[in-house]
C-alpha cells in the first residue's frame with residue numbers, strides 16, 4: 180500500500196464570480212498530521228469541505244486510496260472513514276456525552292449494536308471524557324465540548340480526521356490539553372488534517388505543513404521551514420523579508 184491516503188487533484192471551486200480554490204493539488208499521506216495555515220479567506224475551510232464532501236468542486240477530483248470519490252456525498256465518505264470535526268462544536272446539547280458518541284458511531288460510522296457501543300466507549304476514553312460520559316453536552320465547558328467533537332469523530336472509527344480550527348476560543352492553558360488529545364488521535368493510527376489559526380499550536384504537532392493563499396499552495400513541507408519561508412512570513416504573518424520577527428503572536432508583527 181502506498182503512502183497516499185487522500186488526494187485532491189486540480190481542484191477549482193467558484194462561488195459565483197469568486198474563485199476560492201485554483202487548480203489545487205494536495206496529497207495527504209497515511210499517518211501524517213498535515214497542518215494547513217493561511218490568511219482569512221484563503222480557502223482553507225473550503226478545501227476541507229471539498230475533502231469531506233460538503234462542497235463539490237467545479238473541476239478536479241478527490242481520490243481515496245487512488246479511487247475517485249468526487250461524486251460521493253459526505254455521509255458516504257464518513258462511512259468510508261473520512262471524519263470531519265468543525266470549528267464550532269455542535270453536539271446534541273440535550274444528550275449525554277455517551278449518547279452523542281453512540282449516535283456518531285451509528286450514523287457517521289454505520290456501526291450497530293455492541294460494535295457501536297464499543298466504538299463510543301473507546302472514543303470517549305481516547306478523548307479523556309470517561310468521567311463525563313453521563314453529563315449532558317450542554318453542561319460541558321468549551322474544552323470538553325471540543326473533546327466531545329473529537330470523540331464523535333473518533334466514534335465513527337475514521338481513517339482520517341479533518342479538523343477545522345478546533346483550538347479557537349480556548350485559553351492558552353487549555354491549548355496544550357487539546358494538543359495532547361490530537362497527538363493521541365494521531366498515535367492511535369488516525370491520519371489528521373488540521374486547519375488552524377493558532378499557529379504555534381499547530382506547528383508543535385504537525386508533521387507537514389501547507390500554507391494556502393488565494394486558493395493556491397504558497398509553501399509546503401516541514402512546518403518550521405514553511406513558517407520561516409520569506410513568502411509565508413510576508414503573506415501570512417505580514418512581515419517584510421528583511422524585517423526581524425519581534426513578536427509573531429502579537430500586533431507588532433502585523
Ligand SMILES: Nc1ncnc2c1ncn2[C@@H]1O[C@H](COP(=O)(O)OP(=O)(O)OP(=O)(O)O)[C@@H](O)[C@H]1O
Pocket residue numbers: 194197199217218219220221222223224225226
Ligand atoms: N458557500 C459560500 N458561498 C459564497 N462564498 C463563500 C462560501 N464559502 C466560502 N465563501 C467565500 O470563499 C472565500 C474563502 O472562504 P474559506 O472559509 O474557505 O476561507 P478560510 O481560509 O477558511 O478563511 P478563514 O480563515 O477566515 O476561516 C471567502 O471569501 C468566503 O467568503
